[in-house]
Amino acid sequence: MLVTVLGASGRTGIHVVRLLMRHGHTVRAGLRSRDRGAEVARFGATPVLADLASGADALLEAFTGADAVINTAGAADPDPSAVNLVDRDGSIAAVEAAERAGVPRFVQLSAQFADAPDQGDRLVRSILLAKQVSDIALQRSSLIWTLVRPGTLTDEPPTGRVRIAGHLEPGRVPRPDVAAVLAASLHEPRTENRGFDVVTGEIPVSSALASVS
């Protein structure tokens, strides 16, 4: 598959790039600036410019010909204006660009409680609300979608084991395990047009995805 990864230089995105390349896919690593190109090129991915703040037109070249988009981007700044620009409007622009470019499949890294955003402090609420709005836009699109909603992300080593369900108690999960869920979702039909929470757990990623309902 040819996969465009958005936020490819991010702490989760880089693991998605690494795993997709390891599994024999061709990867366009979407970056908002060329400065971080070397970090993704070392895995064999092709760096491409894909700034979510630039609107749908600017994303078309990175998407054209791709079989799937995996969106792992998130605002660098928790300020609501930055979050709305990237996590809300930027993600919506990516969905629109994928539709216009004819990309059939779109996997979105969302967040636990994005489907019930009335919680947390002001900044957490604003992130969850931005993600809820863009997640709904994806669900309403013509794309085959998957919404992956992890708990708190950590930089601990991967365990390869997760718990996945429509809704889970608050939890934590290593970024490489989330990346494995995002990458493997492309090959598990049960994840098509589904959203689910992910926290660390006891079940191998492929088995957990095969039980999505």
Ligand SMILES: NC(=O)c1ccc[n+]([C@@H]2O[C@H](COP(=O)([O-])OP(=O)(O)OC[C@H]3O[C@@H](n4cnc5c(N)ncnc54)[C@H](OP(=O)(O)O)[C@@H]3O)[C@@H](O)[C@H]2O)c1
């Ligand atoms: N932190 C948590 O506990 C948590 C929990 C659940 C979900 N999430 C979500 O999971 C996602 C990934 O989190 P993370 O911690 O791995 O993120 P991260 O390390 O902060 O990486 C975010 C990525 O998004 C990119 N980005 C920022 N603005 C962009 C733009 N305008 N256009 C394109 N790309 C842009 C960044 O590019 P640069 O490298 O150029 O900055 C970076 O590659 C985020 O959406 C986050 O909200 C986080």
